[in-house]
Amino acid sequence: MKSFGYAAQSKSAPLAPWHFDRRDPGPTDVVVSIDFCGICHSDIHQARGEWGRDLFPMVPGHEIIGRVIAIGSDVKKFKVGDRAAVGVIVESCLHCDNCRKDLEVYCSDGGAVDTYNATLRSGERTYGGYADTIVTPEHFVHTLSPKFKDAALPAAAPLLCAGITTYSPLRHWGAGPGKKVGIVGLGGLGHLALKFAHAFGAHVVQFTTSASKIDDAKKLGADDVILTKDPESLKKHTGSFDFILDCVSAPHDMDALLGQLKLDGTLCLVGLPEVPLSVQPFSLLANRRSLAGSAIGGMKETQEMLDFCADHNIVADIEMTTYDKVNEAYERVVKGDVKYRFVLDNSALRQR
Numbered sequence: 001m002k003s004f005g006y007a008a009q010s011k012s013a014p015l016a017p018w019h020f021d022r023r024d025p026g027p028t029d030v031v032v033s034i035d036f037c038g039i040c041h042s043d044i045h046q047a048r049g050e051w052g053r054d055l056f057p058m059v060p061g062h063e064i065i066g067r068v069i070a071i072g073s074d075v076k077k078f079k080v081g082d083r084a085a086v087g088v089i090v091e092s093c094l095h096c097d098n099c100r101k102d103l104e105v106y107c108s109d110g111g112a113v114d115t116y117n118a119t120l121r122s123g124e125r126t127y128g129g130y131a132d133t134i135v136t137p138e139h140f141v142h143t144l145s146p147k148f149k150d151a152a153l154p155a156a157a158p159l160l161c162a163g164i165t166t167y168s169p170l171r172h173w174g175a176g177p178g179k180k181v182g183i184v185g186l187g188g189l190g191h192l193a194l195k196f197a198h199a200f201g202a203h204v205v206q207f208t209t210s211a212s213k214i215d216d217a218k219k220l221g222a223d224d225v226i227l228t229k230d231p232e233s234l235k236k237h238t239g240s241f242d243f244i245l246d247c248v249s250a251p252h253d254m255d256a257l258l259g260q261l262k263l264d265g266t267l268c269l270v271g272l273p274e275v276p277l278s279v280q281p282f283s284l285l286a287n288r289r290s291l292a293g294s295a296i297g298g299m300k301e302t303q304e305m306l307d308f309c310a311d312h313n314i315v316a317d318i319e320m321t322t323y324d325k326v327n328e329a330y331e332r333v334v335k336g337d338v339k340y341r342f343v344l345d346n347s348a349l350r351q352r
Contacts, residue, residue, distance in 0.1 A: 001021060001022045001023065001024050001025070001031075001133070001135065002019065002021060002022075003019070003020055003021065003022045003127070003131050003132055003133050004017070004018070004019050004020075004131065004132050004349055005017075005018060005020070005059045005127070005130045005131025005132060005349060006018065006059065006130045006131075006323050006326060006349075007020070007056075007057040007058055007059045007127075007130070008047040008048075008056060008057065008058045008060070009056055009057050010049075010056050011047070011048050011049025011050075011054055011056070012048075014327045015047065015060075015130070015323075015326050015327055015330075017323075018057055018059070020057070020059070020127060022127065022133065022134070022135045023124055023135055024135075025070055025071070025072050025135050026072055027072040027073045027074040027075075028072050028074050028075060028137050028138050028139070029071070029072045029075070029135050029136065029137055029138070030068055030070075030071055030072070030075055030078050030084065030135075030136055030137070030138050030141045031068065031069050031070035031071070031133060031134075031135050032064065032066040032067065032068055032069070032084050032086060032133065032134050032135075032136065032141065033066050033067050033068075033069045033132065033133055033350065034064055034065070034066040034129055034131060034132060034133060034134060034346045034349075035065055035066045035067065035153065035154075035345075035346055035347065036064075036065045036066070036153060036154045036157045036343050036344065036345065036346060037061040037063055037064050037065075037128075037129035037130055037157060037343070037344045037346060038061075038063030038157040038158040038160070038161065038162070038316075038318075038341055038342065038343050038344070039061075039063075039321075039326075039329055039330070039333060039341070039342040039343070039344060040060075040061075040062065040063060040158075040161050040162065040188070041188065041249060041272075041333055042062075042161075042272070043060035043061060043062075043128075043330075044330050044333060044334065045272070045274075046058065046060060046116075046117050047060050047330075050274060053117065054117070055117050055118070055119070055125060058116060058117050058127075059116055059127035059128050059129075059130050059131055060116055060117070060128050060129075060130050061115070061116060061128035061129030061130040061131070061344075062086070062087055062088045062114070062115040062116060062128055062129060062160065062161055063087070063129065063157045063158050063159075063160040063161045063162070063343075064085060064086040064087070064115075064128075064129035064134060064157065064160060065083070065084075065085050065144070065153050065154070065156055065157045065160075066083075066084060066085075066086075066133075066134075066346075067081060067082065067083055067084065068080055068081060068082045068083075068084050069133070071138075072138075074138075075138045076138070077138065077143065078138065078141065078143075082143070083143075083144040083148075083153070084141050084142065084143065084144065085141070085142040085143075085144055085156070085157075085159075085160055085306065086115060086129065086134055086136050086140065086141055086142070086160065087115070087140075087142070087160035087161060087164065087296065087302055088105070088114060088115055088160070088161050088164075088296050089104060089105055089112040089113060089114055089115060089140060089296070090113055090114070090115050090120075090126060090136050090137065090140045091112070091113035091120050091121065091137065091140070092104040092105075092107035092110075092111070092112045092113065093107050093108075093109040093110055094139070095109065096108045096109040101298075102298040102299065102300035102301065103297075103298040104140075104298045104299055105295050105296050105297065105298055106295070106298075113126060114126060115128050115129070115134075115136075116128030116129075129346075130323070130326070130344065130346075131346075131349065132346065132349040132350045139299060140299060142160075142299070142302060142303050142306055143303065143306075144156070144306065144310070145306070145307055145310035145311075147310035147311065148309075148310050148315075152315050154318060154320055154343045154345070155315035155316050155317070155318045155343070156306075156309070156315050156316075157316070157318075157343050158188065158192070158315075158316035158318065158341040158343065159192070159305065159306060159309055159314075159315065159316065160302070161296065162188045162189050162192050162316065162341060163192050163305055163306075163309065163316070164296045164297045164301065164302045164305050165189060165270050165294070165295070165296050166189055166190075166192050166193035166196055166245060166247065166270060167192075167196050167297065167301070167305040167308075168294055168295075168296060168297035168301055168305075169245055169268045169270060169292075169294035170193065170196050170197055170200060170243075170245060171200075171301070172294065173242075173243045173266055173268065173292075174242075174243075175196075175197050175200050175202045175243055176200045176201050176202055177200075177201040177202070179202045179203070179242045179243060180202070180203045180205065180240055180241050180242050180243075180262075181197045181202040181203065181204050181205070181241070181242065181243050181244070181245070182204075182205045182206075182207055182226070182237075182241050182243070182244035182245070182257075182260060183197060183204065183205070183206050183207065183222075183244075183245050183247065184207040184228075184244060184245065184246040184247055184248050184252075184257060184271075185207070185208070185246070185247040185248040185249075185271065186206060186208050186213050186216065186217055186220075186340075187247065187248075187336065187340055188316070188338075188340050188341040189247035189270060189271065190206075190247040190248075190340075191216075191220055191316070191317055191339075191340040192314075192316060192340075193245050193247055194206060194217065194220045194221050194222060195220055195221055195314050196314070197221070197245075198220070198221025198222075199221075199308075199312050199314060203223050204221060204222050204223050204224075205222060205223060205224045205225065205226055205237065205241070206220075206222040206224075206225045206226070207225075207226045207228050207244075207257070208225060208226070208227065208228065209227070209228050209229055210227075211227060213225075214227075216339075220317075224237075228252075228253075228256065234256060234259075234260070237260055238259055238260060239259070239260065239261065239262050239287065240260065240262055241260045241261050241262060241265055242261075242262060242265055242266075243265060243266050243268070244257055244260060244261065244265070244266070244267045244268070245268050245270060246267060246268065246269045246270065246271055247270055247271050248271040248273070249271040249272050249273055249274075250271075250273055251273050251275055251277065252273075252277075254267070254277050254278065254279045254283070254291075255278075255279060255280050255283045258279070258283040258284065258289050258291065259283065259286075261287055261289045262287060263287045263288060264287070264288050264289075264290070265287065265289055265290070266289070266290040266291075266292055267289065267290070267291050267292070268292045268293060268294055269291075269292070269293045269294075270293070270294055279291060316340065316341045316343075317339055317340045317341070318340070318341045318342065318343045319338055319339065319341075319342055319343070320342075320343055320344075320345055321342050321343070321344060321345070322344070322345055322348060323344060323348060323349065326344065329342045329344075
């Protein structure tokens with residue numbers, strides 16, 4: 001099956017047009033014509049070989065929104081013309097304990113297979129959403145509620161990674177009424193985490209290094225804002241948080257954040273700094289604190305998140321861009337120069 005998209009040919013090469021082959025759809029596969037694809041910071045890390053697992057040529061992209069153009073004979077929940085979404089993974093064993101618990105991302109028998117820069121169990125390479133089409137097993141394709149109006153679909157794309165990455169830990173650790181929840185970082189992940197925690201009914205406090213983000217944080221749902229460079233701002237909240245979600249992908253002071261937790265509080269990492277983070281053991285021993293991490297959710301939870309967003313009118317704040325500006329967009333993401341997520345318009349790829 002012929003496909004066309006944008007690929008990095010090496011870790012030092014810019015993204016450029018590339019023709020490639022996808023597999024012909026099998027009985028359980030869905031073929032999606034891609035309308036929009038979000039730009040995730042992990043796309044940049046991988047396209048530039050910064051995570052040490054480099055399969056080039058690489059077509060990035062795992063925040064995919066489109067429409068079904070073909071289905072296999074055994075597909076049950078889709079028909080041609082349906083709107084559909086594909087996220088971070090496209091395969092797992094489906095039989096291990098974790099998969100049977102709808103936690104495919106934590107598959108213990110061979111691991112989950114990423115939407116791009118990975119190899120399926122068949123040996124086939126995966127290529128992502130910076131392309132005109134994608135072929136994916138039905139199990140890993142999500143439905144989109146009609147409550148998402150067409151105009152909202154571009155802004156729904158980042159929900160497939162940034163959305164579920166923040167929704168899952170907030171749900172797992174019980175963010176809701178009566179809980180004080182902190183969100184660290186107001187970027188692509190953080191702004192959605194803030195929206196979710198507010199929608200769940202928690203008392204939400206935004207942590208930021210920038211006074212210029214205070215107004216934005218409050219507009220997005222923050223009840224209060226902590227300027228992390230201001231010791232007095234931190235001191236006011238010391239030992240008061242039930243849960244803090246850390247969305248920052250740069251080195252930062254973990255001990256200062258741990259000190260904000262109350263007894264049995266948890267600091268959960270979803271950001272991915274490129275260097276190891278340092279933690280003093282006493283920061284954990286005091287108040288019996290926990291330091292945790294979370295990946296995306298499983299397929300059931302991802303669908304739950306999409307339906308919740310449709311019901312509560314939650315989408316990402318985005319800037320649309322086109323493929324002729326994709327390399328410029330990468331540079332702007334690295335500089336933090338976007339509010340808060342870029343989304344690529346794939347229509348030109350289908351009109352090549």
